[in-house]
Amino acid sequence: MTAPAGDAVGPLLELDHLRMLFPVREAGGKRAHVHAVDDVSVAVGEGETLGLVGESGCGKTTLARCAVRLLKPTAGTVRFGGHDITSLGPRSLRPYRAQMQIVFQDPQGSLNPRKRVGQIIGAGLRLAGGGRGDDGRVGRLLNQVGLAPEHANRFPHEFSGGQRQRIGVARALAVNPRLIVLDEPVSALDVSIQAQVINLLDDLQEELGLSYIFVAHDLSVVRHVSDRIAVMYLGKVVELSPAEELYNRPVHPYTLSLLAAIPVPDPRLSRSRARHAVRGELPSPIDPPGGCRYHTRCPAATDLCRQVEPPLTVYPGGHQAACHHPLNVSSADIAAAVRSPASSRSAGPDLPAAPGPSASDLRESAAR
Amino acid sequence: MTALLEVEHLRVSFRTEEGVLQAVDDVSFSLGRGELLGIVGESGSGKSVTAMTLLGLTRGPNANISGRALLGDLDLVAASEHRLEHVRGRRVAMVFQDPMTALNPVQRVGDQIVEQVRAHEPVGRREAMDRAVALLDRVGIPRARQRARSYPHEFSGGMRQRVMIAMALSCSPEILIADEPTTALDVTTQAQILAEIKTLREQTGVGVLLITHDLGVIAEVADRVVVMYAGRVVEQGSVEEIFYDPRHPYTWGLLGSAPRLDKPRPERLPTIPGSPPSLLHPPLGCRFAPRCAWRFEACSSEPDLKSDGPEAGDHLGRCWLGLGTARERRVVGGTIGLPVRAPAGASRRPGDETAP
Numbered sequence: 001m002t003a004p005a006g007d008a009v010g011p012l013l014e015l016d017h018l019r020m021l022f023p024v025r026e027a028g029g030k031r032a033h034v035h036a037v038d039d040v041s042v043a044v045g046e047g048e049t050l051g052l053v054g055e056s057g058c059g060k061t062t063l064a065r066c067a068v069r070l071l072k073p074t075a076g077t078v079r080f081g082g083h084d085i086t087s088l089g090p091r092s093l094r095p096y097r098a099q100m101q102i103v104f105q106d107p108q109g110s111l112n113p114r115k116r117v118g119q120i121i122g123a124g125l126r127l128a129g130g131g132r133g134d135d136g137r138v139g140r141l142l143n144q145v146g147l148a149p150e151h152a153n154r155f156p157h158e159f160s161g162g163q164r165q166r167i168g169v170a171r172a173l174a175v176n177p178r179l180i181v182l183d184e185p186v187s188a189l190d191v192s193i194q195a196q197v198i199n200l201l202d203d204l205q206e207e208l209g210l211s212y213i214f215v216a217h218d219l220s221v222v223r224h225v226s227d228r229i230a231v232m233y234l235g236k237v238v239e240l241s242p243a244e245e246l247y248n249r250p251v252h253p254y255t256l257s258l259l260a261a262i263p264v265p266d267p268r269l270s271r272s273r274a275r276h277a278v279r280g281e282l283p284s285p286i287d288p289p290g291g292c293r294y295h296t297r298c299p300a301a302t303d304l305c306r307q308v309e310p311p312l313t314v315y316p317g318g319h320q321a322a323c324h325h326p327l328n329v330s331s332a333d334i335a336a337a338v339r340s341p342a343s344s345r346s347a348g349p350d351l352p353a354a355p356g357p358s359a360s361d362l363r364e365s366a367a368r
Numbered sequence: 369m370t371a372l373l374e375v376e377h378l379r380v381s382f383r384t385e386e387g388v389l390q391a392v393d394d395v396s397f398s399l400g401r402g403e404l405l406g407i408v409g410e411s412g413s414g415k416s417v418t419a420m421t422l423l424g425l426t427r428g429p430n431a432n433i434s435g436r437a438l439l440g441d442l443d444l445v446a447a448s449e450h451r452l453e454h455v456r457g458r459r460v461a462m463v464f465q466d467p468m469t470a471l472n473p474v475q476r477v478g479d480q481i482v483e484q485v486r487a488h489e490p491v492g493r494r495e496a497m498d499r500a501v502a503l504l505d506r507v508g509i510p511r512a513r514q515r516a517r518s519y520p521h522e523f524s525g526g527m528r529q530r531v532m533i534a535m536a537l538s539c540s541p542e543i544l545i546a547d548e549p550t551t552a553l554d555v556t557t558q559a560q561i562l563a564e565i566k567t568l569r570e571q572t573g574v575g576v577l578l579i580t581h582d583l584g585v586i587a588e589v590a591d592r593v594v595v596m597y598a599g600r601v602v603e604q605g606s607v608e609e610i611f612y613d614p615r616h617p618y619t620w621g622l623l624g625s626a627p628r629l630d631k632p633r634p635e636r637l638p639t640i641p642g643s644p645p646s647l648l649h650p651p652l653g654c655r656f657a658p659r660c661a662w663r664f665e666a667c668s669s670e671p672d673l674k675s676d677g678p679e680a681g682d683h684l685g686r687c688w689l690g691l692g693t694a695r696e697r698r699v700v701g702g703t704i705g706l707p708v709r710a711p712a713g714a715s716r717r718p719g720d721e722t723a724p
Contacts, residue, residue: 055554056525160643161411190410190581192640195625199636217554220627224637247629261555263562263584265626267607270588278556281524 010082011043012211013067013100013179017345018076020062024286034285036062037073038235041342044179049205049212051226051243053219053258057282059235060215064181067213068100069093080179098128101172105184107164111156117142118152121171128175141170146200162193166200173204179211186221198224220262223247231255234285234293236344237312241319249328251321253356254278254294292324300325300357308348312340322347325356371398372542372575373422378435378445380414380421389647391417393599394435399543402573404565406590406607408580408622412644413596415579419545421445422577423460424452439543458488461536465548467528471520477531478504478516481538488539503534507564526557533564537572544568545577550585562589583626587611592682595619598645598655601673605683613695615676615685617706618656620698624705631703638705654688661707662689662697 018040021033037059044050044067052060065071067078069085077086085096101124104110111120121138139149145166156164165185172180182201186194202225205212216222222229222243229246231239231254239252250256257278264270280297283289292310295301304324312322315333320340329337329352337351380392392414399405407415420426422437422444437444439459442451456462464470472480481500485491491499497516504512507530520528529549536544546565550558566589569576580586586593586607593610595603595618603616614620621640642659645651651658657667666688673686680691687694698704 055556162643190644191583192410192621192625193643195627195637195639196641199639202636219555220629223629223633224627244633258555259629261559262629263555263558263582263588264630265583265587265611265623265628266630267587267611269630270584278559281526 011045012048012081013044013213014041014077014079015043015063015067016041016077016079018063018066018078019074020059020066020071021074026286032286035235035288036285037066038288039076039344039346040232040235040237041076042230042237042240044211044213046178046211047205047209048228049214049226051222051229052213052215052232053217053222053229054232055258055282056217057234057285058232059285060217060232061183063232064102064183064213064215068102068179068181069096070102098124098175099177100179100181101175101177102181102183103165103168103172103185106188107161107168108156108188110168111164113156115155116152117154117156117159117167120156120167121152121174124171124174137174141174144173144204145170146196160193161189162197165189165197169197169200169204173208177210179213181213181215183215184217185214187216187218194221201225218262219247219258231258234283234288236293236322237342238294238323239319239321240312240342241321242317245317245319249319251315251319251326251328252294252323253298253300253325253327255321256327292322308350309344309346311343311347311349311351313337313343313351314340323356324352325354326352327356327358329355331355370401372401372403372439373399373577374436374438375418375422376436376438378418378421378437379433380417380426381432382426383430383432384648387648388432390599390650391647392421395594395596395599395601396435397594397601397604399575399577401542401575402569404569404576404578404589404591406578406580406586406593407596408583408586408593409596410581410644412598412647414599414647415596416547418596419462419547419577419579422545423456423462424449454488457484457536457541458539459541460543460545461539461541463529463532463536463544463546463549465551467525467532467552468520470532471528473520476517476519477523477535481516481531481535484535485538499538500534503538504531506537507531507534507568508560509534524557525553526560529553529557529561530564533561533568537568537574540572541574543575543577545579547579548581549578551580551582558585565589583611583622595622598650599647600655600686601684602656602686603684604673609683613683614698614704615683615691615694616656616687617660617662617689617698620700620704621659621706624700624703634701638700640706654686664688 018037020037022036024032024034026032040063054060066073077084080096118138121141138152142149142151147166186197214225226243229243230237233254239255250259278297283296289296291307292305295305310322310324312320314320315329316336334352376396378392378395381388381390395418409415417426433445435445478500482496485496485499501512501516504516509515509530550561590607592606594601597618603619624638625640640659653668653670657663671686671688673684675684676691700707
C-alpha cells in the first residue's frame with residue numbers, strides 16, 4: 001500500500017476549475033450545451049472522504065466521472081498524485097486506472113450476469129498486469145468484503161443486492177487503488193443493508209488508507225462517511241465544509257433546505273418542525289440562470305443575487321460557501337472571510353457585506 | 369372511524385419453478401375514511417404484493433389468493449374481473465413508484481386523464497378535459513391548461529408524479545394506494561409530494577394506503593402503521609406507538625438503522641445483521657429469529673400477532689418477549705435499536721450477511 005503522504009506532497013486528487021459541457025440540439029436544430037459541471041475546484045487528500053451531494057441533475061456524477069477520467073473534461077485540469085492527467089489518452093492513462101476505481105449505483109447492472117464472481121474480480125487483476133488472476137487473491141478479496149472464497153464460483157444473480165454491492169467493492173479493491181469513487185453505492189439497497197455496506201466501506205478505508213469520493217443525493221447517508229462535504233447545485237459547488245459543520249451550521253440557503261427536506265424518523269419532531277421545502281423546480285442546465293444559480297428558488301434572493309454570481313468565500317474554520325447573504329455567520333466571521341481560490345472565474349469580486357437573514361426568517365418567507 | 373377497507377387474512381402465494389413462494393401470509397388491517405395507513409418493510413416483505421392484490425393485479429394461473437378484502441360490501445379478492453374494472457381507478461386508485469413507466473409516453477397527459485374519466489363516467493370530451501385541467505392545477509402544476517397538452521417526457525420526475533396523482537384523483541376515489549410514491553424522487557421533491565398527499569386527504573377525505581421502506585416518510589404523514597417482514601405483519605399500531613413504544617425487535621432494528629440527522633453521528637451505523645429470508649423457504653418459527661439478537665427457545669415456534677392486554681388497544685405485535693422485557697431490551701445506547709453484537713450463545717458474525 002502507498003504510504004500516506006504528508007502535506008508537502010499535496011492532495012491525491014485535485015480538480016481545478018473543471019468544466020464539462022455536453023452538446024445538445026434543442027428544438028429547431030439550435031446548438032446548445034448542458035452545463036453539467038461549470039467551473040468546479042475541489043481536492044481529495046490521501047485517506048480522506050469527500051462527500052458530493054445535490055439533487056439529480058446537479059452534476060455530481062459527472063464531476064466524479066471526470067475525476068477518474070471516465071470523461072474528458074471540456075476545460076480545467078485533473079491532477080492525480082501531482083500529475084496532470086486531464087488529456088492523457090487511453091494508453092497513457094492505464095497506469096492511473098489501477099489507482100482510481102469506481103463502484104456504481106446499481107449492483108445488478110454493473111456486474112456481467114454471464115460471468116462468475118471470480119472472473120469478474122479477477123479481470124481487473126489480469127488487466128492491471130498482475131499476470132493471471134490467482135485464486136488466492138480473489139478469495140482474500142471476497143473475505144475482505146465479508147463474503148466467502150467459495151462464492152467465487154457463483155454468478156451475480158445468486159446474490160442479494162447488498163452482497164452484489166460487496167462484489168462491486170471487491171472488484172474495485174482488486175487492483176490496489178488509492179482512490180475509489182462511490183457513485184450512490186447504497187441508494188439501491190434496503191435500509192438495514194445500507195448500514196452494513198457503509199460500515200464495510202468505513203473499515204476498508206481504515207485498513208487500506210483509501211481515499212473516497214462518495215456521491216449521494218441523500219445528506220443523511222453522506223454524513224456517516226465523509227470528512228468534508230461539497231454541496232452542488234446546477235453544476236456549481238455552493239458549499240464546501242468539514243462534515244459535521246455542514247449539519248450544525250449550514251451557510252448556504254440551499255444546504256439549509258436540503259437538510260430540512262430530509263424526513264426525520266420521529267413523528268413528533270417531524271410534525272412540529274417548520275417545513276422549509278425548496279420551492280419550484282431545478283432550472284434547466286442548458287440555460288442556467290445568471291447571477292447566483294439558486295436565486296430562482298431562494299427565499300432570500302435580492303437584486304444582487306440576480307445579477308452577480310457570488311464567489312466561494314472561506315470563513316474561519318475552513319467552511320466555504322458561495323452566497324451573498326450567508327446564514328449562520330457572525331459579522332466577525334465576515335470580516336475574517338477571504339475569497340476562495342476555488343471560486344468560479346465568472347463570480348463577482350465582492351465578498352458578502354453582512355450576515356444574511358436568520359434561518360427562522362428564511363422559513364417564514366418560504367412558507368408564504 | 370368507519371372502515372373503508374377491511375382486509376382479513378389475506379394470503380397470496382405464487383407457484384414458481386423452485387417451489388411455492390408465499391409472498392403475503394395472513395395479513396389483516398383496516399383503513400378508515402381520511403386515514404393514512406403506512407405499510408413499511410424491506411424489499412420482499414410483501415407490501416407491494418398486498419397492494420397489488422387489492423386491485424386484482426396479482427391474479428394469474430400461478431397465483432393462489434385467499435382471504436377477504438372488503439370495500440363496503442364488495443370483496444375485492446372474490447370479485448369478478450368485470451366488477452373489478454369498475455373499482456380500479458374509480459373507487460380505488462393507485463400511484464406507482466416510477467411515473468415514467470406508469471404513464472403512456474406517446475399520449476398527452478391531459479388525454480390520459482380524459483381517457484380514465486370517460487371510462488368510468490358518462491361525460492363528454494370537453495367536460496372531461498376541463499376536469500383534467502382542474503386536477504392538474506389542483507396538484508400544483510403551473511399553467512395547467514397548456515401543460516395538459518404536454519407529453520410525459522416533457523415533465524420532470526416530480527411533476528410526472530403530480531400528474532399520476534391528478535390521474536388517480538380524477539374519479540374521486542375512496543382509496544388511494546401509493547406504492548413508494550417518492551422513492552424515485554429527490555428529497556426536495558419528496559417533501560413537496562408528501563405535503564400534497566397530506567392536503568389532498570384533508571380536503572377530500574380519501575383513505576390513503578402508503579407503501580414505503582422509509583420510516584422518515586411514515587413519521588411525517590402516517591396515522592397508523594403496519595410493519596411487514598417476510599410476508600407477515602410483525603407489528604401494527606398508531607404512528608406514536610410504532611415510533612415511541614415499538615414492540616417487535618425488527619421494528620427496533622429498522623428504527624435503529626435509519627441514519628438520523630437530528631442525533632449526533634455514531635461511530636458505527638447500527639445494522640440489522642443478516643439479510644431478509646427467502647420466501648421460498650421461510651425460517652420455521654418466528655421469521656425474524658435468525659437475525660434477532662434476542663431470540664431464545666420459544667422463537668422456534670411462531671408467535672401470534674397479539675395485543676399486550678386491554679390498555680395496549682390496537683397495538684399488535686408478533687413476538688414472544690414479554691412487554692416489560694421488550695421495553696428494557698429495545699434501548700441500545702440511549703435510543704431504540706438492536707444491539708450490534710448478538711448476545712452470548714448466538715453463534716453468528718454480526719454485521720455479515722449469511723451466504724445465499
